[in-house]
Amino acid sequence: MAGSVQHTQAETGQRYDVFHTDCPARDVVDHVTSRWGIWVLISLRSNDLRFYELRESIQGISEKMLAQTLRALVQDGLVWREVEPTTPPQVTYGLTEFGRDVGEPLTELFDRITRRLSPRNAG
Template sequence: MTGGAQLMQAEAEERYEAFHTECPARDVVDHVTSRWGIWVLISLRSNDLRFYELRKSIQGISEKMLAQTLRALVQDGLVWRKVEPTTPPQVTYGLTEFGRDVGEPLTELFDRITRRLSPRSAGARPAH
């Protein structure tokens, strides 16, 4: 078990260069913090969802952007994808262990914001 911990530590040390453009962790951070990446991770936090259920849960996202976001998050290992061989195919998405780990602080952030946001300011935009 010690070898596994050392390997994980060595891998983690390689990922600390996230400020460098060549660092693979930078792409994952970009995907997670993208406009739609956060919403996908938060939407999947409690249930696995099919593509159209996910699209319905995230108002304002287009099919194209949802597909692109999901593709990136699946490649990053944050989201899993299961295709059922039906006609038409049913595709379900859920969070991997890594996705749950990354999504947890995002969910906390979301919950803090929604708890602290006053009802009056929820629909209003600040004047510039």
């Protein structure tokens, strides 16, 4: 879990102003709500996954986009990354406590949407 960033409130009793362009929380919000960020967080909600397992679980994502998304989420402290020194290296990803906390409402949103949608072939 090395290399993760710890995020705290701006000052005790104050919140970040995410509407300000210089707000550090704004980047985290952008990464979480990016096209692929939400899918990475949802995919990691139950299990830690290796890079290729994660890519297989998110249909349509390229290796390049997955790598970029993971890099941002690791830097934000939402996802941890562990490299096993094998040949080739095996890289595993999982949610940090912060990532689980942020991912919980996203998972709830995902579950609500999928519960309310009509079956595809209903007609």
